[in-house]
Amino acid sequence: MIELKRTANRIRQDVVRMIGEAGSGHPGGSLSAADIVTALYFNEMRHDPARPDWPDRDRFILSKGHAVPVLYSAFMEAGYLSRDLLPTLRKLGSPLQGHPDRRTVPALEASTGSLGNGLSIGLGYALAARLDNRDYRVYVMMGDGENQEGQVWEAAMWAGYQKIDNIVAIVDYNKQQLDNWVAKILDLEPLQAKWAAFNWHTIVIDGHDMSQILAALRQARETKGKPTCIIANTVKGKGVSFMENNVEFHGIAPTPEQVKQAISELEREAANLG
């Protein structure tokens, strides 16, 4: 548990450095997703960085593609990507494209960035597993604002009806989207009831509490005959005081001074973890 928290902390630091270096990007939604992505890649998922094309690997799709720095950081931590690439995010010729591009990073299971697409693609993988009698699992992380896309509900309806139980949708419910608070743009509530109504098993957790995340993923694995939706209450910009719940940091990079401050805060947190 403590090791996972340390990993999440390092990933957060890399997210801040990477986006700071790039001069553009989406820190808020990357930081809110950091603990869940850590739990998936460093505890829950069956995968092998030496074999990104292993047919039996579990799949993770970051449908909220703008948060890709958190995934690149996890890939560097896991060994899918060299850490030397960190300063190249969003730069011409870099494999680290501004949104996930599986042409350049094979460990990415889908190219995303147009919201709403990830769950359907994940269902394709999940259905292929069923047809091939493979036991891999599929995890799709969506943004909260992304739940405003109609395609999400097409996919939710189909998965519920088809009882696709090897897929887990995770909503990074950080309560903010680009323009404003989600509740002021187009409120999702009652969100759990909506997913439940589409015949999904639903679990609501604190998306920054590692033990709750792990427990929810375990419960999802044990849930048969239904897909599972984990609604993770999170804080946008989590871990960096001046980014937390600050909608300005949805899509704006920190300045070099802000990077320094953010890193020192995160280092303090790491020190407190022991």
Add this chain to the structure above:
Amino acid sequence: MATRDAYGKALVELGRVNPNVLVLDADLSKSTKTNLFAKEFPGRFIECGIAEANMVGIAGGLAAAGKIPFVSSFACFLMNKAFDQLRIAVAYPKWNVKVVTTHGGISIGEDGPSQQSVEDYALACALPGFVVTSPADETSTRALVLRAAEHVGPVYMRTGRPRVPIIYPDKNELFEFGRAKRLLDGGDVTLIGCGVTVAECLKAAEALAQSGIRARVLDMHTLKPVDREAVAAAARDTGAIVCVEEHLLDGGLGSQVARAAAELAPVPMEFVGIIDTYAESGTPDELLEKYGLTAPHIVRAAERVLRRKK
């Protein structure tokens, strides 16, 4: 036989030899004829309900996992409703999805403009890496469906609702993407069609022959990659080209051919197609006549281009 019927039969044939072939439909399988496949291979037929966007996304994921998914619906619904998914979950990651639509063009008839696809060639051609085809008859439909399954990469195929005449009596005629078929040779003008307009081009060539004009007729069953050599040869040998398509004049067959001609051998060209409008209800024949896609219209276009040739 309609090309959609040929598609349904070809899918069954394909299903028997290739266990990786899956078929997805959005509650139109009786019309798209994928119900033939569903009947024989219920475990490999995926009913998605009236949710085209999700259907295309699922197909992308299936292709990423090594399957060969064929997704089908009416051309207007699949191309227009799921264009973002065709971009993000098919074209951009270069996933091996085959998009075969039925009810292309205005010749679907009575159902009217909301069901008539007049933009699908342009949309499909705008997707990087897509092969775009529009076969004219049952022989070419079957051959190109089988070819699509072998081809690694996205393919778009438009088929039609009405019965169409047989253009290729030899059932084993070979077809390659990007290789046009020369159906008739002549030195005065070239008529280039695809889909239902191929038969009209042949009729027009017959009519032109009555007045001593010898027309070459090409079946450009693959719009993209267009057969640049055939276009250049047509331009050089006949000095004038008429393109005929059951589609808006913007972004379809004419655009593809014109670009090749402009780059390789510019000659006077005329374009027969739907001019910046949606059509209406009516019988297929009435509509093709009213919107200017039948042989007499092609003859007039040929006469115009011949005057410009001098």
